[in-house]
Amino acid sequence: MTDMVPKISLKGLRKTFGPKVVLDSVDLEVMPGESMVIIGGSGSGKSVTLKCILGLLIADGGSIKIDGQEMIGISNSDRREILTKFGMLFQGAALFDSLPVWENVAFGLLAQRLYNRTDAKEIAIEKLRRVGLSPDVGSLSPAELSGGMQKRVGLARAIAANPDIIFFDEPTTGLDPIMSDVINELIVECVKDVGATAVTITHDMSSVRKIADNVAMIYHGNIIWTGPKNKIDHSGSDYIDQFINGKAEGPIKMEILKG
Amino acid sequence: MNFLAVIGRVAISFLQAAGKIGLFAVSGITHMLTPPYYPRELFRQMINIGYYSLPVVGLTTLFTGAALAVNIYEGSSRFNAESTLPTIVVIGIVRELGPTLCGLIVAGRVSASMAAELGTMRVTEQIDALVTLSTDPFKYLIAPRILATLIMMPLMLVVVADTIGVLGGYLLATSKLGFNSGNYMKSTIDFLETIDVMASLTKATVFGFFIALMGCYHGFNTRGGAQGVGISTTNAVVSACIMILLSNYVVTEMFFSS
Numbered sequence A: 001m002t003d004m005v006p007k008i009s010l011k012g013l014r015k016t017f018g019p020k021v022v023l024d025s026v027d028l029e030v031m032p033g034e035s036m037v038i039i040g041g042s043g044s045g046k047s048v049t050l051k052c053i054l055g056l057l058i059a060d061g062g063s064i065k066i067d068g069q070e071m072i073g074i075s076n077s078d079r080r081e082i083l084t085k086f087g088m089l090f091q092g093a094a095l096f097d098s099l100p101v102w103e104n105v106a107f108g109l110l111a112q113r114l115y116n117r118t119d120a121k122e123i124a125i126e127k128l129r130r131v132g133l134s135p136d137v138g139s140l141s142p143a144e145l146s147g148g149m150q151k152r153v154g155l156a157r158a159i160a161a162n163p164d165i166i167f168f169d170e171p172t173t174g175l176d177p178i179m180s181d182v183i184n185e186l187i188v189e190c191v192k193d194v195g196a197t198a199v200t201i202t203h204d205m206s207s208v209r210k211i212a213d214n215v216a217m218i219y220h221g222n223i224i225w226t227g228p229k230n231k232i233d234h235s236g237s238d239y240i241d242q243f244i245n246g247k248a249e250g251p252i253k254m255e256i257l258k259g
Numbered sequence B: 001m002n003f004l005a006v007i008g009r010v011a012i013s014f015l016q017a018a019g020k021i022g023l024f025a026v027s028g029i030t031h032m033l034t035p036p037y038y039p040r041e042l043f044r045q046m047i048n049i050g051y052y053s054l055p056v057v058g059l060t061t062l063f064t065g066a067a068l069a070v071n072i073y074e075g076s077s078r079f080n081a082e083s084t085l086p087t088i089v090v091i092g093i094v095r096e097l098g099p100t101l102c103g104l105i106v107a108g109r110v111s112a113s114m115a116a117e118l119g120t121m122r123v124t125e126q127i128d129a130l131v132t133l134s135t136d137p138f139k140y141l142i143a144p145r146i147l148a149t150l151i152m153m154p155l156m157l158v159v160v161a162d163t164i165g166v167l168g169g170y171l172l173a174t175s176k177l178g179f180n181s182g183n184y185m186k187s188t189i190d191f192l193e194t195i196d197v198m199a200s201l202t203k204a205t206v207f208g209f210f211i212a213l214m215g216c217y218h219g220f221n222t223r224g225g226a227q228g229v230g231i232s233t234t235n236a237v238v239s240a241c242i243m244i245l246l247s248n249y250v251v252t253e254m255f256f257s258s
């Protein structure tokens, strides 16, 4: 294991918005094929971490390596090349509402000019089936779907181009417990199908238990604990204990009065 | 007390915004000229911007042409110069009212819808999603919108605006003011010069550029949620209208000041 190059390696990653330090110094390693789950409270910088890795936000400092290659300061064309390895399921699904569902799923395939429209549609329908949606959903508009169905379409879109690395941003937020479990199940299966490395952001402990190999907790812009899933109940960290038990009392102070 | 400081701050933020919009424009045009192209998107925008704007543009200019004819008739009859009516209507519409009204109406319709659509895409992370799907948002979203507006404003909307505006004057003059239809047509055509049409089309192109630029810039840089989208939409329409009226003066000076 030790001589493997990590799929994703963050060192001292820093991101501020004006005076506000969102990421202070984030260190994180994700090995190939691993499923890493990042937990942390709302507004703790989980989404910002993913967006820095994807280059959607420009990090202020530190290092981001994908397969050993430094991403900070890389040329745009190289970045675009590397981004084809990624798939992402966004928090609100972020489906394109001007396009029918199948075109959403096929979007990356068409953009990379890997297939013509007929073949891409066939693959999209297949991926929809993979996430439990019938082919006739393909011709609907995203606005006609329920939240759970939108998440599934988002998942189908994220896996459509067989990515190496998949990011899931709060995949179960806003869903009922049963639909959450369905989505968690699908994530586990799909990640296994395409053999991808996965990074999932969540504050839903049932997701953590279902999806994770390893867990990292982010607090005040730093990763304060990482370890395998089965250690999480005996982490020895008061922060983790407070978070997984959902207690108001503890070292984590919600910043309710701030601002 | 800090009156000068306030003026300074306003001036600096104005220059900052102008610089950002300038860079945005350069980037939009560069992406418009370099592949990959998205003909499907371009076509959709052309239909939306051109075809669906026709009814409002036509209605506005039809009634404006008629109102212009009434005013000119009333004014010119004081000097027994009613016969100049067709000439003044056609010059007034083609040089000035056709492109300007068309620009303002299309700014209200198109800048607003671009800002609202792109703004919503921004706050719902659809623009981020594009990037993760190997697509450059500038090429896919901005370039087709700018190009479609640059094509449709001069080649369709302003031509229609000018024609219908002149038609409005013609219909009113022949039906209510007792003008002979053949004579009216003749003086309209005789006195319309190439440079009038050139000015009209130049204005249309310039206005189209500002309409798309303001809609795209404000939409693309939207912050926050629904409120942010509202702010962007307002800013897009207001800034597009200001730029249209400002550039209208500049282009008019370029063509007609002697």
Ligand SMILES: Nc1ncnc2c1ncn2[C@@H]1O[C@H](COP(=O)(O)OP(=O)(O)O)[C@@H](O)[C@H]1O
Pocket (backbone or CB within 6 Å): A017, A022, A040, A041, A042, A043, A044, A045, A046, A047, A048, A049
């Ligand atoms: N584009 C931005 N501009 C300014 N502040 C931002 C931006 N994106 C995120 N933030 C701030 O960064 C903090 C972390 O956000 P985020 O990573 O989305 O939280 P979460 O952990 O819930 O995903 C929040 O306080 C948010 O206000």
Ligand SMILES: [Mg+2]
Pocket (backbone or CB within 6 Å): A046, A047, A048, A091, A169, A170
């Ligand atoms: Mg988030």
